[in-house]
Amino acid sequence: xxxxxxxxxxxxxxxxxxxxxxxxxxxxxxxxxxxxxxxxxxxxxxxxxxxxxxxxxxxxxxxxxxxxxxxxxxxxxxxxxxxxxxxxxxxxxxxxxxxxxxxxxxxxxxxxxxxxxxxxxxxxxxxxxxxxxxxxxxxxxxxxxxxxxxxxxxxxxxxxxxxxxxxxxxxxxxxxxxxxxxx
Numbered sequence: 001x002x003x004x005x006x007x008x009x010x011x012x013x014x015x016x017x018x019x020x021x022x023x024x025x026x027x028x029x030x031x032x033x034x035x036x037x038x039x040x041x042x043x044x045x046x047x048x049x050x051x052x053x054x055x056x057x058x059x060x061x062x063x064x065x066x067x068x069x070x071x072x073x074x075x076x077x078x079x080x081x082x083x084x085x086x087x088x089x090x091x092x093x094x095x096x097x098x099x100x101x102x103x104x105x106x107x108x109x110x111x112x113x114x115x116x117x118x119x120x121x122x123x124x125x126x127x128x129x130x131x132x133x134x135x136x137x138x139x140x141x142x143x144x145x146x147x148x149x150x151x152x153x154x155x156x157x158x159x160x161x162x163x164x165x166x167x168x169x170x171x172x173x174x175x176x177x178x179x180x181x182x183x
Contacts, residue, residue, distance in 0.1 A: 026069055079101070087164060088167065089111065090163075094117035095129065097180050098179050105141075113143045116136075118148040158179075
């Protein structure tokens with residue numbers, strides 16, 4: 001209600017379609033996880049639910065759909081459109097393990113150019129993406145390029161450039177989208 005509005009700042013609307021040529025999409029992340037935690041009877045039940053549901057790739061998984069919000073759907077729609085149109089994409093990511101995104105990249109085929117980082121720095125883990133990197137290189141469906149960094153920093157790229165039918169950049173997906181099952 002308007003009575004809850006702050007007196008020290010103007011009211012703004014956050015959402016998609018506010019600026020011509022730009023769209024914003026959000027997931028529910030931590031806030032959504034807290035809401036879901038309240039629905040579970042125990043911590044163990046909550047952990048089990050997340051371990052099962054957020055890794056599900058079926059479009060009817062209610063927990064995954066709730067947490068991912070419109071962000072996941074918008075990204076998958078763009079990737080599916082690129083596959084249908086046969087256009088190139090150029091992605092630079094630092095983490096990748098979400099099967100829906102991987103499948104969408106593979107559907108784009110050799111028009112998908114992926115610069116894959118080594119993930120977040122963790123002592124004893126040289127490449128957080130080693131398994132998916134090996135898989136993608138072995139199946140050869142997409143073009144995978146390595147960005148392996150060392151030390152206590154990480155290749156924190158998170159963007160995808162979509163080209164039009166003439167090969168010109170036409171759409172940029174950027175922000176803090178994590179292409180992981182927990183992102």
